[in-house]
Amino acid sequence: MSAPTDTRDPWAKLRAATPARIGLGRAGTGLPTSDNLDFQFAHARARDAVHSALDVSRLEQDLAAFEVIQVTSAAPDRATYLRRPDLGRRLGANEGANLPAQPCDVMFVIADGLSSAAVQTHAAAVIEAASAKLTGFAIGPVVIATQARVAIGDEIGQAIGARLTVLLVGERPGLTVADSLGAYLTYGPAPGVKDSARNCLSNIHAKGGMSYDLAAEKIAWLTRAALRMELTGTGLKEEADPTEIPDASDATQALNTPQT
Template sequence: MKTPAPSSRSLRDLRRLTPARVGLGRAGASLPTDALLDFTLDHARARDAVHAAFDAAGIRSSLRELGLDVFEVASRARGRKDYLRRPDLGRMLDQASQHLLAGHKAGPCQLAVVVGDGLSPTAVNAHAVHVVESLVPRLAADGIAIGQALVATGARVALGDEIGAIIGARMIVMLIGERPGLSAPDSLGAYLTFAPGPGLTDAERNCVSNIHGAGLGYDEAAFRIAWLVREGLARGLTGVALKDESGGPRPRPVITNATSCDKSET
């Protein structure tokens, strides 16, 4: 008895499973008009995301409504052109920000959260506050408080290293706009670094990425970030030595009335 051949799946079935551009077809030697127009539109959205205005004041106000003390800082990149052409400038605080943080240093804190514009201010404007809102109660359930929150303009991921060193944070969570893609111009990433300080490499960080409407949801992202924060603080490390073993099914929302943060150091 012959085994029946598996049913073939069409390219249309494959396109339902991924936003990637597959099986676009062709018109002569070129793409069909619809596929070309879709590509052009997504490319324009990605470019717009890179150059979008960063709503630092609005994010700062929203974080304060969550009960967090918030400072605004900036990198040495003096504009978007500097930021894109000189990545090194986005990894260093300007002098005014250094003096601001040094002058308001209130002693070591367990955890600090930095919200930076990164390569997609659109992503940060849309998602960062929602992630923090979902993250706060999950951290509180583990007895972890956000001791300091900062909003950083012209930020690269490594800017959190200098910030953490100045304010004395044991761990930094950097929420930052990821490089826009043609299917996700508004993707947010979270980078976690234990014992932040100048000179660290990406091998010493953990990342929770692809936080956006069609990607990782706010609650699941907060669940994974909170797990990494708890385990990172307990083990005294982040990076390649800390694997995300949170596992399990999609987490249920945490419901709490607590919005204020205890700044005590444990």
């Protein structure tokens, strides 16, 4: 009499611990039909996230509690933007005229980046949550930039007169999550700022990523630290002792004290 066959799936425990596609099995020389269709659907969602246009009007409605300004990059259309990353980092001709000087401690910039779906779904909620945790600071207008990449926030922040920009951008979509949002904090925004002078939060989304509340907590913590220390980037570590960072009112008072 033969021994009983163990029919348990040895990959089940590992699949439960990760969204990665592992242990999918096989059907003849290929994948099972359901897994193959799932892969194609995920790929289509990622392509749509990259190529779809941001619904700016709807996003403005979601940000009704804030002053909103809209600008575009130097890329004239989506196809050009995807081929020319450099154009997405600069404002279009005469777009600076739409940015009146409004000196502030911090301002939010929204860039559609490589996933308009991420911005459409998450940006307004993150700004609302973060703003609520930044009481005591002067917060500038929210600027929505289309066909835009991270560095466009430097030109925008300088024109407005912000000491710090928090730029929310649609991250490059993957085959697990197509609507992941990133946040980049830059102290002293100006054209030419290096990426090493920014702090980044990544994977803000609702499918096992960073929650809105946690992202808001981190943005608020980094903002207070950056304005106190007058820097962002490699010199500002999130794991620093939080007792070294004053609360919002103390930080604002320090900003208003002349520096020697």
